[in-house]
Amino acid sequence: MADLTSEFCGIKSPNPFWLASAPPTDKEYNVRRAFEAGWGGVVWKTLGAEGPPVVNVNGPRYGAIFGADRRLLGLNNIELITDRPLEVNLAEMTRVKKDYPDRALIASVMVPCDEKSWKDILPRIAETGCDGFELNFGCPHGMAERGMGSAVGQVPEYIEMVTRWCKEATGLPIIVKLTPNISNILLPAEAAKRGGADAVSLINTINSITGVNLDSFSPEPMIDGKGTHGGYCGPAVKPIAMNMVAEIARNPETHDLPISGIGGVTTWRDAAEFLALGAGNVQVCTAVMTYGFKVVEEMISGLSQYLDEKGMTSVAELSGKAVPNVTDWQYLNLNHVTKAVIDQDECISCGRCYAACEDTSHQAISMTPDRVFEVMDDECVACNLCVNVCPIEGCITMKTLDAGDLDERTGKVVTKDYGNWTEHPNNPSATAAE
Amino acid sequence: MPNSERTPGLATARLPKDAYAERFTDLHPQLDDHEAQVAADRCYFCYDAPCMTACPTSIDIPLFIRQIVTGTPEAAAKTIFDQNILGGMCARVCPTETLCEEVCVREIAEGKPVKIGQLQRYATDTLMEKSAHPYQRGAATGKTVAVVGAGPAGLSAAHRLAMLGHDITLFDARKKLGGLNEFGIASYKSTDDFAQKEVDWLLSIGGITVEAGRALGDDLTLESLNSEFDAVFLSIGLGGVNALRADGTDLDGVEDAVDFIARLRQAQDLSTLSVGRDVVVIGGGMTAVDAAVQAKLLGAQNVTMAYRRGKDRMGASQYEQDLATSKGVNIVYNAQPIAILGEGACRGVSFEYTADIDGALKGTGEMVEFRADQVLVAIGQTLKDAPQGLTLQGGKIAVDVYGKTTVEKVWAGGDCASGGDDLTVTAVAEGRDAAMDIHSVLMGKG
Numbered sequence: 001m002a003d004l005t006s007e008f009c010g011i012k013s014p015n016p017f018w019l020a021s022a023p024p025t026d027k028e029y030n031v032r033r034a035f036e037a038g039w040g041g042v043v044w045k046t047l048g049a050e051g052p053p054v055v056n057v058n059g060p061r062y063g064a065i066f067g068a069d070r071r072l073l074g075l076n077n078i079e080l081i082t083d084r085p086l087e088v089n090l091a092e093m094t095r096v097k098k099d100y101p102d103r104a105l106i107a108s109v110m111v112p113c114d115e116k117s118w119k120d121i122l123p124r125i126a127e128t129g130c131d132g133f134e135l136n137f138g139c140p141h142g143m144a145e146r147g148m149g150s151a152v153g154q155v156p157e158y159i160e161m162v163t164r165w166c167k168e169a170t171g172l173p174i175i176v177k178l179t180p181n182i183s184n185i186l187l188p189a190e191a192a193k194r195g196g197a198d199a200v201s202l203i204n205t206i207n208s209i210t211g212v213n214l215d216s217f218s219p220e221p222m223i224d225g226k227g228t229h230g231g232y233c234g235p236a237v238k239p240i241a242m243n244m245v246a247e248i249a250r251n252p253e254t255h256d257l258p259i260s261g262i263g264g265v266t267t268w269r270d271a272a273e274f275l276a277l278g279a280g281n282v283q284v285c286t287a288v289m290t291y292g293f294k295v296v297e298e299m300i301s302g303l304s305q306y307l308d309e310k311g312m313t314s315v316a317e318l319s320g321k322a323v324p325n326v327t328d329w330q331y332l333n334l335n336h337v338t339k340a341v342i343d344q345d346e347c348i349s350c351g352r353c354y355a356a357c358e359d360t361s362h363q364a365i366s367m368t369p370d371r372v373f374e375v376m377d378d379e380c381v382a383c384n385l386c387v388n389v390c391p392i393e394g395c396i397t398m399k400t401l402d403a404g405d406l407d408e409r410t411g412k413v414v415t416k417d418y419g420n421w422t423e424h425p426n427n428p429s430a431t432a433a434e
Numbered sequence: 435m436p437n438s439e440r441t442p443g444l445a446t447a448r449l450p451k452d453a454y455a456e457r458f459t460d461l462h463p464q465l466d467d468h469e470a471q472v473a474a475d476r477c478y479f480c481y482d483a484p485c486m487t488a489c490p491t492s493i494d495i496p497l498f499i500r501q502i503v504t505g506t507p508e509a510a511a512k513t514i515f516d517q518n519i520l521g522g523m524c525a526r527v528c529p530t531e532t533l534c535e536e537v538c539v540r541e542i543a544e545g546k547p548v549k550i551g552q553l554q555r556y557a558t559d560t561l562m563e564k565s566a567h568p569y570q571r572g573a574a575t576g577k578t579v580a581v582v583g584a585g586p587a588g589l590s591a592a593h594r595l596a597m598l599g600h601d602i603t604l605f606d607a608r609k610k611l612g613g614l615n616e617f618g619i620a621s622y623k624s625t626d627d628f629a630q631k632e633v634d635w636l637l638s639i640g641g642i643t644v645e646a647g648r649a650l651g652d653d654l655t656l657e658s659l660n661s662e663f664d665a666v667f668l669s670i671g672l673g674g675v676n677a678l679r680a681d682g683t684d685l686d687g688v689e690d691a692v693d694f695i696a697r698l699r700q701a702q703d704l705s706t707l708s709v710g711r712d713v714v715v716i717g718g719g720m721t722a723v724d725a726a727v728q729a730k731l732l733g734a735q736n737v738t739m740a741y742r743r744g745k746d747r748m749g750a751s752q753y754e755q756d757l758a759t760s761k762g763v764n765i766v767y768n769a770q771p772i773a774i775l776g777e778g779a780c781r782g783v784s785f786e787y788t789a790d791i792d793g794a795l796k797g798t799g800e801m802v803e804f805r806a807d808q809v810l811v812a813i814g815q816t817l818k819d820a821p822q823g824l825t826l827q828g829g830k831i832a833v834d835v836y837g838k839t840t841v842e843k844v845w846a847g848g849d850c851a852s853g854g855d856d857l858t859v860t861a862v863a864e865g866r867d868a869a870m871d872i873h874s875v876l877m878g879k880g
Binding site: 068069070348349350351352354355367371391392 | 471472475478479480481482483484539540542543
């Protein structure tokens with residue numbers, strides 16, 4: 001069986017599944033239970049400066065988006081960093097680490113943006129025996145209004161500066177948590193690296209309003225008739241997160257920077273995808289907030305089975321496997337021709353492919369009076385929309401035409417040669433084909 | 435000793451007093467909000483949906499289900515009522531397993547269709563419980579229409595015509611309106627006096643004058659109606675029953691199933707109805723199933739339903755057959771009645787087994803006898819007392835696709851007219867379509 005042991009920027013854990021800094025990791029009681037359930041590591045709920053802790057709202061903290069059968073697809077929150085005193089958290093962290101020495105325990109930290117604040121607190125936290133720090137530059141609500149969280153994460157210079165202070169203050173690994181609420185994720189990632197970060201973790205939550213109450217006309221979650229943007233997470237944000245992870249993983253400046261992948265990891269498959277795109281491990285929150293700590297068992301067994309099936313012996317072997325295949329649009333092979341094929345034995349004749357293609361795409365699916373739906377190869381541009389709207393998995397697939405086959409739509413014979421936009425004759429700035 | 439299921443002969447009160455309400459409760463209780471959401475979520479919103487095509491009234495099923503999903507069951511109900519003003523009753527009595535739900539793509543995919551009938555009931559009940567009638571009458575046309583027979587076809591036609599601004603007089607032979615909805619449907623399909631509530635709700639559109647207790651006959655003739663009204667719609671149903679060609683039909687305990695059901699539907703106290711210990715129901719349609727199941731529910735110990743042909747020819751759907759057997763009814767196929775036995779009161783029925791040989795039903799000579807102290811005959815109904823002058827076709831009033839009869843200004847629909855499947859829902863469709871044609875003609879567009 002594949003070894004799931006993970007080493008992430010020098011921090012060891014029995015598996016690559018960590019709980020992200022969030023309500024599930026807010027206190028000793030939860031974290032002990034998480035470790036008992038099998039989680040490889042925990043990023044403790046963000047610690048703030050000493051003194052009176054922050055206070056949270058006393059109304060709803062979460063809003064949600066649902067799929068069919070009320071499956072939770074996206075969650076947002078307006079909760080702040082830990083609202084418990086620093087010394088209580090430190091005492092609990094110390095006890096937990098002592099009892100679970102093989103698990104990763106990371107301290108998430110957010111203090112005001114001055115050198116003294118950061119340099120004072122890090123050594124103190126290090127006394128808990130924690131394995132590293134995660135700098136919370138991502139939290140998009142509440143704390144940002146006070147000059148912390150994403151207010152720092154949106155300014156690359158600040159990231160670099162604070163990271164450098166932290167590296168000067170401790171010998172433990174520094175993970176910089178990035179906010180997605182920025183136009184180009186490479187800028188903060190590069191800044192973190194310049195500051196000496198050992199790793200980055202991403203994404204933090206996305207600014208969001210999950211709904212509007214159409215009776216009171218206030219955003220949800222609503223507090224006494226008002227609402228504010230909260231941080232969005234869960235399965236719905238996974239595509240956004242994976243793109244950002246991949247961009248950092250394939251960027252020459254940052255490709256060697258370890259990445260802790262965060263954003264909608266719900267199953268072993270999600271985790272495997274993040275790993276393949278360059279993450280060294282993953283952090284999970286919404287899945288446990290939806291289903292409880294137990295989900296890690298499925299993640300462990302699933303990833304293990306997958307690695308075995310692929311003949312891989314470690315998580316490290318999977319990490320980054322897909323990165324070479326992430327490219328720019330201009331390098332996609334324009335000579336690669338596919339056509340949709342409908343498996344008539346699988347088809348249940350719902351006609352959704354027809355409605356989608358006829359109304360919104362290329363009018364490439366025919367319909368008979370007795371509801372037989374077929375692809376017209378001479379119209380099909382292989383857009384994949386029919387595949388995506390079909391309710392039966394595997395009923396509609398994309399068939400690749402072989403070299404020498406005729407593409408009935410263009411009337412051209414498919415070539416085996418690779419050809420992309422950079423050399424296409426329609427491109428005004430085309431360079432000659434090699 | 436009080437009566438029980440074992441008491442021989444015809445007897446009342448075979449069950450403890452409180453058992454009746456429980457036994458005759460709703461076959462499918464109304465979905466609650468959560469159940470409706472879960473059921474509605476399964477709809478794929480098919481293109482040119484097969485369910486919609488299968489519905490005789492062409493209800494836009496994907497649309498109304500989507501309206502339920504989005505929290506607007508009232509709008510869903512409006513979508514239903516636009517096509518079928520008796521959508522509430524149809525949600526209860528339609529054989530959805532042979533109509534919309536049979537062709538649901540999820541029936542094909544998983545063997546479990548979307549619960550279209552129950553979702554329709556959820557929507558229509560929601561709107562009707564709010565009691566506001568959702569339609570208003572159009573501008574008065576000054577035209578008058580007589581609708582004869584206040585069953586599903588007549589009610590549907592009357593409502594549509596009233597909505598279009600015509601003045602309607604609705605006649606019915608009985609004191610209570612509703613036709614088979616009130617008198618002919620198994621009570622566990624229409625509980626809590628729904629049929630009457632639906633009639634009241636439907637009539638609240640206004641413009642419909644009710645003349646109850648007036649049947650076509652001496653004082654009410656087609657000629658007089660034709661001269662008095664601008665148009666006439668006949669929806670008189672099938673007033674007669676087919677006669678059983680067997681000896682002994684005059685014995686005590688032998689009854690037409692439709693009368694048994696009507697009696698049951700009108701009973702205030704089900705324990706006062708007498709039912710046999712051993713009941714034989716002759717026939718294989720929905721009426722036979724309704725009678726058999728209800729006899730069982732009333733406390734009959736043994737109920738046998740005998741059909742002269744094979745299972746594949748049976749009028750009752752597989753679902754209805756399963757319902758009957760789940761209630762303890764014994765269904766016997768390929769058995770034709772030869773004689774009802776007894777002296778004074780019936781004591782049994784003798785049958786001859788049959789075989790379908792090259793399309794012809796033949797007796798095999800093998801005989802079987804079932805004990806019976808009650809025999810319910812459900813071998814089909816016939817048109818009775820059709821007005822003179824109308825052309826008949828296959829024993830029914832001949833109509834064209836618009837419901838027009840061969841007599842000027844006279845339309846017909848429902849069970850009394852040719853075509854259709856003798857279902858509530860087809861009757862509603864015929865009433866509605868005839869109304870639209872009457873409107874076209876009256877307004878000079880026909």
